Amino acid sequence: MRPSIQKSIPILLILTFVSAAMAAETADPVFRAMDDELARSMNRLVIEGMPSPYFLGYRVRDYQTITVSSRYGAMVESRPSHDRYLYIDLRVGDRTLDNSNYFSSWGSIWNSRDGVVEENSYQGLRHQLWYYTDAAYKNALETLARKKAYLQAHPVKEEVPDFSIEAPFALIAKPVALSVDQKQWETKLADAGKAFATHTSLEDWKMEYRAQAVNQWYVNSEGSRHLKGEIYQFLEISATTQADDGQRLTGFLRYVTRDGEEPPATPKLVADIQQMAGQLQEAAAAPALEEYVGPVLFTDWASAQFFSQLLADQLALSKKPLVANDRMSDMLPMGKLAGKIKRRVLPQFVSVTDEPRREDWNGIMLAGYQLADDEGVESQNITLVEDGRLQTLPVGRQPTDKIPKSNGHAHSTPYQMTVPGITNLIVTTSEPMKTDRMIEELKGLCKDQEIEYGLLVKRLEEPSLETQYRWVEQADGSKTLLTAPLTVYKVYAKDGRMEPIRGLEFDEVSVRTLRDIVALGKDQTAYNIMQPTIFQDAYYPASIVTPSILVEEMELKATTVHEPKPVAQNPYFH
Numbered sequence: 001m002r003p004s005i006q007k008s009i010p011i012l013l014i015l016t017f018v019s020a021a022m023a024a025e026t027a028d029p030v031f032r033a034m035d036d037e038l039a040r041s042m043n044r045l046v047i048e049g050m051p052s053p054y055f056l057g058y059r060v061r062d063y064q065t066i067t068v069s070s071r072y073g074a075m076v077e078s079r080p081s082h083d084r085y086l087y088i089d090l091r092v093g094d095r096t097l098d099n100s101n102y103f104s105s106w107g108s109i110w111n112s113r114d115g116v117v118e119e120n121s122y123q124g125l126r127h128q129l130w131y132y133t134d135a136a137y138k139n140a141l142e143t144l145a146r147k148k149a150y151l152q153a154h155p156v157k158e159e160v161p162d163f164s165i166e167a168p169f170a171l172i173a174k175p176v177a178l179s180v181d182q183k184q185w186e187t188k189l190a191d192a193g194k195a196f197a198t199h200t201s202l203e204d205w206k207m208e209y210r211a212q213a214v215n216q217w218y219v220n221s222e223g224s225r226h227l228k229g230e231i232y233q234f235l236e237i238s239a240t241t242q243a244d245d246g247q248r249l250t251g252f253l254r255y256v257t258r259d260g261e262e263p264p265a266t267p268k269l270v271a272d273i274q275q276m277a278g279q280l281q282e283a284a285a286a287p288a289l290e291e292y293v294g295p296v297l298f299t300d301w302a303s304a305q306f307f308s309q310l311l312a313d314q315l316a317l318s319k320k321p322l323v324a325n326d327r328m329s330d331m332l333p334m335g336k337l338a339g340k341i342k343r344r345v346l347p348q349f350v351s352v353t354d355e356p357r358r359e360d361w362n363g364i365m366l367a368g369y370q371l372a373d374d375e376g377v378e379s380q381n382i383t384l385v386e387d388g389r390l391q392t393l394p395v396g397r398q399p400t401d402k403i404p405k406s407n408g409h410a411h412s413t414p415y416q417m418t419v420p421g422i423t424n425l426i427v428t429t430s431e432p433m434k435t436d437r438m439i440e441e442l443k444g445l446c447k448d449q450e451i452e453y454g455l456l457v458k459r460l461e462e463p464s465l466e467t468q469y470r471w472v473e474q475a476d477g478s479k480t481l482l483t484a485p486l487t488v489y490k491v492y493a494k495d496g497r498m499e500p501i502r503g504l505e506f507d508e509v510s511v512r513t514l515r516d517i518v519a520l521g522k523d524q525t526a527y528n529i530m531q532p533t534i535f536q537d538a539y540y541p542a543s544i545v546t547p548s549i550l551v552e553e554m555e556l557k558a559t560t561v562h563e564p565k566p567v568a569q570n571p572y573f574h
Contacts, residue, residue, distance in 0.1 A: 288503025
């Protein structure tokens with residue numbers, strides 16, 4: 001009898017937990033409205049002669065935000081806001097062929113979200129769910145018809161199902177609320193911004209603080225449901241200047257914290273601003289190089305940016321979208337590593353995991369932590385690269401020919417469709433190298449290649465911040481997979497002395513560059529970042545844990561973007 005008693009205890013505990021969760025949900029008008037309208041839609045939503053939905057998912061995302069921003073020391077904005085949006089995933093057809101992954105117009109690329117009532121009103125939300133579900137159903141029928149017509153004219157070589165089968169997953173957490181002293185942040189930005197006043201060559205600077213409590217309710221017709229909440233604080237500081245030849249240089253500081261962690265206190269913030277502005281002025285006064293071919297050592301923020309752009313960016317969108325217009329394909333680029341599963345993409349001494357279930361790294365709260373993704377699937381820790389070979393991809397519920405199931409890595413940001421992506425990307429090496437040894441390796445490569453110096457890059461340009469200041473457009477032909485170096489130094493092979501330089505951008509960079517890594521450092525550091533998606537100006541919080549990176553050889557060329565300098569002097573300093 002004893003074994004049967006032992007087995008019954010976990011079952012009782014589970015039943016108790018489930019009963020408590022259901023009772024809490026029953027009292028939640030958001031869940032009640034979603035559940036009731038979902039049940040009615042799955043049972044009754046049908047046009048005679050047309051298929052009814054085979055899957056329906058509702059996601060309500062609530063944003064409570066406080067924004068404080070300043071420019072040139074003056075307050076630009078200080079306000080709270082509250083927004084709530086509904087996202088509907090309604091599918092007709094079946095899992096092998098439904099209305100997803102086909103885009104008939106430019107507008108269909110963007111996510112269809114709808115504003116809903118901001119209070120927890122059962123009747124108000126239920127009405128909007130009914131109204132928007134009706135529109136989503138009609139749109140799904142039209143899209144499926146167009147998709148079938150497209151496939152008749154353009155048959156695919158390999159038929160892969162449109163939607164994966166996943167086990168129901170439930171996660172019910174307590175909603176979070178924002179508790180931020182708005183006035184205190186106005187004072188903090190004003191005090192920290194004074195650090196710019198001594199850097200007289202700057203043309204402009206901006207500071208923006210944003211605190212956000214995000215609560216998400218999710219239910220689907222398979223039985224998955226979650227309520228999850230996160231609190232983030234974002235602090236972005238940028239400053240810009242120009243060299244004598246018109247090259248624009250834009251420095252930045254970016255802090256992303258989660259839950260109880262705070263951005264730096266004012267003294268640390270002032271010190272960081274002084275360092276960033278000083279490096280910016282130093283770069284503007286440095287000589288411009290025309291070209292460079294040789295080894296490059298990436299440290300500090302540049303190491304995280306390197307893996308964000310060359311690895312994480314190239315793992316996304318693993319299945320080619322179907323588009324009515326070939327020009328639309330440029331808006332939906334497939335990751336350049338997506339088709340390389342089981343092939344070597346990094347040196348044998350490098351492995352990479354993505355760990356959404358990991359909360360912190362050496363005491364730093366990781367921004368990508370999550371237990372359920374935006375499709376209601378349980379998030380899984382995965383090994384992306386093992387001993388240099390790509391093992392899998394971060395995926396959602398859209399299967400590929402090699403990955404039939406989701407691993408809980410679907411992300412949705414405002415105005416974009418749900419796409420897969422990294423969460424907490426962790427780069428490790430079996431052969432870590434101390435910092436001084438990395439410098440010696442850089443010098444050794446220079447001697448082997450018979451060149452006078454190598455390059456050390458501490459920071460790359462951040463397009464989302466730099467474009468705020470640009471007066472001229474960057475030519476399409478000058479864009480590569482890796483943004484231009486911002487804080488960069490010559491390291492002389494003979495004596496190791498360092499000199500700042502500027503004027504270069506990467507040339508002929510491809511994912512093949514990852515295989516040219518010859519060493520990784522021992523200085524593994526966590527960076528909370530805003531990871532870009534395939535959509536312009538669409539980002540989400542993520543983390544990259546990486547050491548410094550030494551690449552054997554890279555080519556850089558003179559930058560092609562120069563702007564006329566202001567005619568008159570900056571009145572702020574005169």
